[in-house]
Amino acid sequence: MAVDSPAKGNGLKTAIDTIIAPKEAFEAIRTAPTWFWAFVISIVVAAACSFLTAPALVHATTTDWPNMVAKSPSLAGMSADQQQKALAVSLKIDGFIWLGFLLFVPIGNLIGAAVMALFNAISRGEGSFGKYWAATCNIGVVYFGVGSILTAAIVLARGTDSFDTPQALQYAVPSLALLAPAGAVKAAAFLAAFSPVTLWVAALNVLAMLQIGRLPKLQAWLTAVVLLLVPGLLGAAFAK
Numbered sequence: 001m002a003v004d005s006p007a008k009g010n011g012l013k014t015a016i017d018t019i020i021a022p023k024e025a026f027e028a029i030r031t032a033p034t035w036f037w038a039f040v041i042s043i044v045v046a047a048a049c050s051f052l053t054a055p056a057l058v059h060a061t062t063t064d065w066p067n068m069v070a071k072s073p074s075l076a077g078m079s080a081d082q083q084q085k086a087l088a089v090s091l092k093i094d095g096f097i098w099l100g101f102l103l104f105v106p107i108g109n110l111i112g113a114a115v116m117a118l119f120n121a122i123s124r125g126e127g128s129f130g131k132y133w134a135a136t137c138n139i140g141v142v143y144f145g146v147g148s149i150l151t152a153a154i155v156l157a158r159g160t161d162s163f164d165t166p167q168a169l170q171y172a173v174p175s176l177a178l179l180a181p182a183g184a185v186k187a188a189a190f191l192a193a194f195s196p197v198t199l200w201v202a203a204l205n206v207l208a209m210l211q212i213g214r215l216p217k218l219q220a221w222l223t224a225v226v227l228l229l230v231p232g233l234l235g236a237a238f239a240k
Contacts, residue, residue, distance in 0.1 A: 011037035018138040019146070022204055025138060026211035030127075033134035042104045042137070043146040051099035056160035057094045057169055062087070064165040071240060105144055112136035112227060116209065117224040124232035125213030135208040139201055147173070147197040167239075173197065189239035193232030202228045 009032035013063035017025035018038070028034070061068075065087050069075045075083060116132035119125075154172045155163070163169045171188070172175045180188035201223045209220035 009034035011035070014038070015041055015138055015222050018141055018204065022178050023211060026135060026208050029131055029134045029138065029208075032210045033131045035134040035137035038134075038138040038141050039105065039109070042109075042140040043101050045141075045145040046101045046105065046148040047098045049152035050101060051153050053155045053160075053169070054095050054098060056155050056163050057097065057166060058091050059160055060163040060166045060169050061090055061094050065090075067165075082131045101144070104136075105140060107135065108143070109136040109140055111230070112139070112205075114206070115227055116213075116223060117228075119209065119219055119226075120213045120215065124217040125209070125215045125219075127209075127213035132208070132213050139204045139208065142204060143197065143201045146200075149204070150197060156196075156239055185239045186236040189235035190232040193228065195236060198228060198231070 004017040009028050011034035014025050014028050014034050015038040017028070069083060075086060078086065110133075113129060113136045116127070116135065119128040120127045120132065151172050155169065158172075163172075167185070167188070171192050173195050175193070175198075176191035177188045180191050205224040205227050206217075206220045209215045209223050211219070213220075215223070
């Protein structure tokens with residue numbers, strides 16, 4: 001008796017379809033989860049864009065260093081020589097921050113898949129962690145890939161010397177952070193999570209829950225809202 005082999009998905013096509021035809025992409029993931037191509041694209045594109053914007057980050061850190069020292073009791077208590085050594089370490093980290101996407105991408109995708117799987121379990125959906133992992137990896141092409149390209153384009157268009165603080169570089173892409181009062185660092189960090197790219201990603205998260213898990217619309221939207229709020233809340237928690 002012949003046994004049907006599992007369907008094999010086209011990972012590259014699915015990654016591209018997530019951008020141009022997301023409904024088809026998530027239906028493909030539902031029957032044949034694929035994530036490797038999307039995972040690689042996210043890391044490579046995000047790392048490359050981060051590498052291109054590293055000079056702007058180095059300039060921003062150098063310019064804002066006196067302010068950083070004034071706000072940090074540990075730095076303020078150092079001698080001038082020690083402060084310069086600390087600055088040199090910070091600039092070296094800035095220069096190689098692009099390597100961080102080897103961790104940022106899988107951690108971000110893991111969090112997304114876990115939240116999706118949790119809501120799927122609560123709602124008794126038809127999805128699985130593996131399928132949601134594949135979904136978040138493909139959605140990552142938008143979040144990490146398209147988002148990084150947009151940031152790099154804006155930074156390079158404005159010029160590497162036009163950013164005076166690392167935060168200004170992080171907020172290069174227009175977001176609700178523009179509405180934050182001057183000096184409201186935590187509010188700006190939270191509102192920065194609401195940008196055209198993150199709202200696009202939220203819409204994709206809703207569609208993924210509907211297509212893959214067959215969840216009711218309310219639960220699908222709640223999942224997307226939670227995933228939208230998490231980066232903002234984390235950003236606000238660590239903002240200084």
